[in-house]
Amino acid sequence: MNSAALSGRAAPPGEDPVALAWQALKTVEDPELPALKIVDLGLIRFVRLRSDGGLEVGLSPTYVGCPATEVIRRGVEQALCSAQLGDCVVTEVLSPAWSSDWITAAGRQKLQMCGIVPPERTVANMREVLRADRPPACPRCGSADTECLSEFGSTPCKALHRCRACLEPFEYFKCI
């Protein structure tokens, strides 16, 4: 586990620092999916008070090689610093591994709104990933007549598809 310590002015008396930290974390964006906050993706695993009174935030990477991971981490650190919540530690949480099942309902809705089809399967079906599956329906016209153009799209978490009916390309957030 990697941890980075930050220090700052302590939380104002009478306020719950954990709740304040969650408030601050809700502002952090995913640089690859600017419409979504990282809490929509379920990347924050926990916020807790340590015995020394400092805060600890657990953060998970989506893909191990995702270049956005470092930017997200800096975003989390900055949000916590500017919320002035005293000493904070950001801990990388690898286990259990992040899953697309943890994208919240609000997150799925936001993905839809920017033309990205949210994962259609749950991780319980991961073994079926190796079998060719039914491509997702087009998020624009709803047609089921779509094809996969590329298993890896603009980021590792998305595949690139095209609708054969309206001819528009669209992205699919892979189940992982």
Add this chain to the structure above:
Amino acid sequence: MSAVTADAHALFRYVLRLGDLSLVLGQRLGEWVGHAPALEEDLGLANIALDLIGQARLLLSYAGEIEGRGRSEDDIAYLREQGEFLNAVLAEQPNGDFGQTIVRQVLIDAFQLELYERMSASTDERLAAIAAKSVKETRYHLRYSGGWLVRLGDGTESSRALVQSALERLWPYTVELFAEDDLDRAMAERGAAPRLADVHAAWTIRLDEILAQATLTRPVDRPQSRHGKRGQHSEHLGYILAEMQHLQRTYPGARW
């Protein structure tokens, strides 16, 4: 050496084997960036390379912690000599044409898939966590590489001939992946790693399924003595390291 340090040393070497396999293969795939047959394949190979480098980072950081001499993932990747790399030599074989890259990828993706799936239950918590994370991504790697092998094998006469000959050329290197030595055995006995015989059996079934769909013929196993896992490499690794390590060797400690 005390029993504890001997155990730690064995684990260190085992984790390097896994990390180096991903690192060297990731570096090889990176050579395709800007050169792949189509933009989609450029992105696909680059994304797989990124995942592999991500796995290597987790594994090499862990190796550095086990070793306890303060070496970081970067020190281990950039400042070791060729003989200290412990990847199986299959990973360092040249890209060749797209078909040969795909064949190498299928062979290693299927190996990593079967290995990581079992290693998710490792008694070593850290290895279990890294394996459970990596196996999810590896499924997509195999879906990509296996899909391409089927299209090329069951494609034109010329694409089929190219991938069949790449398969003949690379197949002998797979023997080393499954050749269990004292270190593999010790890790399996501790429950830290699966038995390679189990991984081999599952790998063979998976490969046979893909090869059948691709209408390709599985080459015959021939005894081979490759010892990349002990640090004895083909001539290709030196060139990879020269490129990968050049910057850190020339400007020690350089940072982004």
